Amino acid sequence: MVTCKTIIGQISDYLEGNVSAEMRETIERHLRGCRRCSAVYDSTRKMLVIMGDETIFEVPEGYGNRLHSFVDSLVAKAKSSTS
Amino acid sequence: MMSEQTNATSHSLETANLIQRFLAGEQSVFHDLIRPYEQMYYRLAFSILRNEQDAEDAVQQAIVTLFTRLDQLKEPERFKQWSIRVVQNEARLLWRRRRQGQYESIDDREENGNEISFRGPRDFADWRDLPSETVEKREIHAALLKALESIPASYREILLLRDVEQLNVAETMEILGISEATVKTRLHRARLRLREALAPTLGIPQPSFWERWKGMNPWSPARR
Numbered sequence: 124m125v126t127c128k129t130i131i132g133q134i135s136d137y138l139e140g141n142v143s144a145e146m147r148e149t150i151e152r153h154l155r156g157c158r159r160c161s162a163v164y165d166s167t168r169k170m171l172v173i174m175g176d177e178t179i180f181e182v183p184e185g186y187g188n189r190l191h192s193f194v195d196s197l198v199a200k201a202k203s204s205t206s
Numbered sequence: 207m208m209s210e211q212t213n214a215t216s217h218s219l220e221t222a223n224l225i226q227r228f229l230a231g232e233q234s235v236f237h238d239l240i241r242p243y244e245q246m247y248y249r250l251a252f253s254i255l256r257n258e259q260d261a262e263d264a265v266q267q268a269i270v271t272l273f274t275r276l277d278q279l280k281e282p283e284r285f286k287q288w289s290i291r292v293v294q295n296e297a298r299l300l301w302r303r304r305r306q307g308q309y310e311s312i313d314d315r316e317e318n319g320n321e322i323s324f325r326g327p328r329d330f331a332d333w334r335d336l337p338s339e340t341v342e343k344r345e346i347h348a349a350l351l352k353a354l355e356s357i358p359a360s361y362r363e364i365l366l367l368r369d370v371e372q373l374n375v376a377e378t379m380e381i382l383g384i385s386e387a388t389v390k391t392r393l394h395r396a397r398l399r400l401r402e403a404l405a406p407t408l409g410i411p412q413p414s415f416w417e418r419w420k421g422m423n424p425w426s427p428a429r430r
């Protein structure tokens with residue numbers, strides 16, 4: 124008998140495909156029969172999909188321009204100090 | 207797989223080449239050097255500081271460090287990890303200055319006792335084609351930021367590196383200065399914590415939710 128605690132402990136590895144075939148079978152059998160664990164599994168999976176979508180974490184408008192103007196100023200300063 | 211490997215190799219060759227040119231006096235190539243990572247720098251700084259202006263300030267400060275200390279980087283192929291670590295350090299420094307002594311750190315004891323090791327890179331590709339959910343993207347974004355704020359900083363960092371930026375375990379180990387086993391256990395705990403924090407907002411059932419209704423008849427008089 125495998126406990127819910129064991130299954131939850133394997134969720135990350137299972138999601139990443141880092142479990143043995145035997146463990147995968149055990150987890151999948153448990154998930155089919157346990158509403159609680161399958162809810163944790165589904166929502167974790169959903170959460171990871173959302174986080175992997177980089178448009179979720181947008182950088183502020185003009186960030187790139189400001190950063191590269193700043194780099195320009197560093198380059199200019201370096202140039203003037205060597206010449 | 208094969209092409210990914212080739213891409214990674216040609217990318218690090220290009221980085222090495224840019225660094226060489228930079229050190230030879232062609233400083234303007236610095237623009238190209240940071241371009242692939244600049245968005246990551248911002249997101250990482252923001253995850254630590256949670257303030258747009260502070261995040262940009264920290265990135266700029268880190269850029270100064272990268273620009274002036276590039277000659278000290280022994281292995282050019284490690285530029286990515288090195289530069290991310292510099293950004294992280296600057297952001298943490300600013301965070302400490304902003305909120306003296308309030309930088310949370312999770313107890314290391316919490317992380318011991320899990321010895322399963324990580325194997326190989328991950329492939330999230332097949333997770334991306336899920337049908338869009340009913341919750342609007344903007345709402346998801348707000349919920350995610352709120353949930354991220356509610357968990358310890360070290361959890362936030364590892365989630366950002368691994369699950370948002372999709373860095374591999376080796377890179378994450380190097381950036382955070384922690385062992386492979388710690389990367390693994392911390393990430394696992396961070397995911398479960400974030401999921402719990404996200405659950406009420408996204409309408410995800412929580413274990414406690416099911417526990418509460420277990421064996422209870424929803425139409426029983428006691429509930430009315």
Ligand SMILES: [Zn+2]
Nearest residue numbers: 127157159160
């Ligand atoms: Zn279960």
